[in-house]
Amino acid sequence: MVDLHSQYLGIKEEIDHAIQQVLDSTAFINGPEVKLFAEELGKYTGSAFVIPCANGTDALQIAMMALDFQPGDEVIVPTFTYVATVEVIALLGLKPKFVDVLPDTYELDPAGLEKALGPKVVGIVPVHLYGQCSNMEYILGFAKKHGLKVIEDTAQAIGAVYTFSDGRKAQAGTMGEVGTTSFFPSKNLGCFGDGGAMFTQDPVLAEKLRMIANHGQKKKYYHDSIGVNSRLDTLQAAILRVKLKHLDRYSASRNEVADRYDQAFANHPNINPPKRAVNSTHVFHQYTVQVEGASRDELKDYLQSKGVPSMVYYPVPLHLQNAYLEFGYHSGDFPVAESLCKKVLSFPIHTEMEVSEQQYIIQTVLDFFK
Numbered sequence: 001m002v003d004l005h006s007q008y009l010g011i012k013e014e015i016d017h018a019i020q021q022v023l024d025s026t027a028f029i030n031g032p033e034v035k036l037f038a039e040e041l042g043k044y045t046g047s048a049f050v051i052p053c054a055n056g057t058d059a060l061q062i063a064m065m066a067l068d069f070q071p072g073d074e075v076i077v078p079t080f081t082y083v084a085t086v087e088v089i090a091l092l093g094l095k096p097k098f099v100d101v102l103p104d105t106y107e108l109d110p111a112g113l114e115k116a117l118g119p120k121v122v123g124i125v126p127v128h129l130y131g132q133c134s135n136m137e138y139i140l141g142f143a144k145k146h147g148l149k150v151i152e153d154t155a156q157a158i159g160a161v162y163t164f165s166d167g168r169k170a171q172a173g174t175m176g177e178v179g180t181t182s183f184f185p186s187k188n189l190g191c192f193g194d195g196g197a198m199f200t201q202d203p204v205l206a207e208k209l210r211m212i213a214n215h216g217q218k219k220k221y222y223h224d225s226i227g228v229n230s231r232l233d234t235l236q237a238a239i240l241r242v243k244l245k246h247l248d249r250y251s252a253s254r255n256e257v258a259d260r261y262d263q264a265f266a267n268h269p270n271i272n273p274p275k276r277a278v279n280s281t282h283v284f285h286q287y288t289v290q291v292e293g294a295s296r297d298e299l300k301d302y303l304q305s306k307g308v309p310s311m312v313y314y315p316v317p318l319h320l321q322n323a324y325l326e327f328g329y330h331s332g333d334f335p336v337a338e339s340l341c342k343k344v345l346s347f348p349i350h351t352e353m354e355v356s357e358q359q360y361i362i363q364t365v366l367d368f369f370k
């Protein structure tokens with residue numbers, strides 16, 4: 001699905017040098033690279049404050065803690081996403097209020113917000129799934145009207161640019177109260193282990209996020225709030241500083257791969273290529289099609305037998321996962337998500353894809369339907 005080895009070889013000298021420098025300094029925790037990376041990522045994204053942490057799941061949890069979400073409060077979240085988003089909601093004693101997604105762009109369906117609203121709802125977590133922004137103009141307007149906080153889960157969409165109707169542009173993760181992201185190796189900006197970050201434009205909130213990520217302390221051994229231990233390793237920060245310089249090039253490569261898939265599958269009766277949102281650029285964390293009028297699972301097995309990997313992101317919507325049945329949702333509650341779980345299939349997409357490799361993948365997909 002991804003080719004992290006070839007990607008590493010392409011920047012090996014820079015990466016090895018960066019790693020060696022950290023080894024020589026032995027400043028493994030909170031070394032200077034952590035702060036430098038945060039500053040550089042802030043410049044890149046247009047976020048006034050970037051607070052690094054240990055992973056994207058922690059980032060979501062710390063964001064909800066910093067926004068003072070209290071046990072019993074409810075948080076609106078799409079049911080068609082990675083589990084991390086809803087996991088931290090449940091862990092903090094909050095309650096997920098699920099909404100459906102749009103069948104063409106896979107993003108949170110704004111029409112579902114009104115229905116999910118209630119007196120206990122305190123926030124919305126739009127997930128910029130597969131690499132493009134949700135309808136932030138509507139979501140932010142809705143949140144403002146109802147006094148809700150917005151946490152953007154940008155784990156899959158770092159670098160995507162959203163354009164508001166007045167022409168203003170903003171990057172994924174910089175529009176809500178807090179944005180969260182992950183540097184898991186296969187993410188668009190991935191390190192060589194775990195890593196994550198939070199974005200905010202608000203200096204007070206930035207201070208709170210930083211404090212909670214550091215055991216609730218501003219001054220060492222003086223704890224003002226209950227916090228967690230969530231840090232980005234210096235080694236990972238050093239690697240990310242190198243990879244950030246290549247991120248635009250990587251996003252462009254992913255778009256080239258997506259364009260070639262789009263062309264190959266345009267007008268195919270059984271393969272429905274992903275639609276691009278009109279007001280967001282796409283960074284194609286995943287290239288996810290819908291299989292129509294044929295068995296998605298048989299196609300997946302066939303591809304595997306020919307040496308072509310493919311993945312189902314995600315096979316079960318969160319409202320129907322065993323762990324979250326206690327929240328009282330049922331089959332049929334979110335028909336789009338439930339149907340997508342049966343139809344979606346993601347094809348390999350990465351920054352080092354050779355045209356010949358991709359031609360083989362495309363031909364194998366087409367052969368299945370012959």
Ligand SMILES: *Cc1c(COP(=O)(O)O)cnc(C)c1O
Pocket residue numbers: 054055056057058081082084085127153155156181182183184194195196
């Ligand atoms: C990867 C991912 C996360 C979690 O990131 P980790 O760093 O693995 O904790 C959260 N949300 C979404 C949508 C993701 O894809």
